[in-house]
Amino acid sequence: YGLPQHYISDAENMKSSSFTRLGKYKVSESNNEYETVLPAHTDSSTLTILCQKDVQGLEVLNKTDKWIEMEIPRDGFVVIIGDVLKAWSNGRLHPVTHRVVLRGVKERYTFGLFANAKEEIKIEVPDELVDNIHPLRYRPFTYGEFFNNYVANPMEALQFASI
Ligand SMILES: O=C(O)CCC(=O)C(=O)O
Numbered sequence: 467y468g469l470p471q472h473y474i475s476d477a478e479n480m481k482s483s484s485f486t487r488l489g490k491y492k493v494s495e496s497n498n499e500y501e502t503v504l505p506a507h508t509d510s511s512t513l514t515i516l517c518q519k520d521v522q523g524l525e526v527l528n529k530t531d532k533w534i535e536m537e538i539p540r541d542g543f544v545v546i547i548g549d550v551l552k553a554w555s556n557g558r559l560h561p562v563t564h565r566v567v568l569r570g571v572k573e574r575y576t577f578g579l580f581a582n583a584k585e586e587i588k589i590e591v592p593d594e595l596v597d598n599i600h601p602l603r604y605r606p607f608t609y610g611e612f613f614n615n616y617v618a619n620p621m622e623a624l625q626f627a628s629i
């Protein structure tokens with residue numbers, strides 16, 4: 467996108483509050499139907515990296531609003547763009563809406579790395595990503611400001627900073 471190869475920002479300078487999470491999803495024994503165990507959402511991270519053990523279940527929403535079942539390979543990872551990276555990239559990178567649906571009674575385990583900036587870190591579109599064809603779409607904001615909006619309204623979390 468025209469950025470220098472090494473773009474150093476505050477968030478890159480380890481001022482992060484990234485975390486990992488081990489997830490366990492289980493359906494009730496009595497339920498033989500498909501069950502949505504994690505509702506549709508986009509991530510509040512900058513970037514999420516996920517792997518899982520054996521049981522599939524991740525689904526992503528495509529451009530025509532169809533749910534697509536992801537097949538995560540045994541030793542593979544899924545990389546999901548978070549809302550923050552959408553703003554940071556001036557709208558070039560797109561956070562995918564995703565959910566977890568279980569189709570059997572076997573529990574599903576996932577392990578995720580959620581890359582996040584600390585609350586006080588400013589998310590600001592680099593000048594290189596703004597030009598006549600790509601006018602500035604998001605004003606600068608702190609991660610904390612974003613997160614408050616995400617909690618209040620997860621599906622429109624970037625609205626507050628949209629220009
Ligand atoms: O467990 C998964 O496959 C997805 C988890 C997820 O989307 C999340 O924790 O935000």
Ligand SMILES: [Fe+2]
Nearest residue numbers: 507508509564
């Ligand atoms: Fe997610």
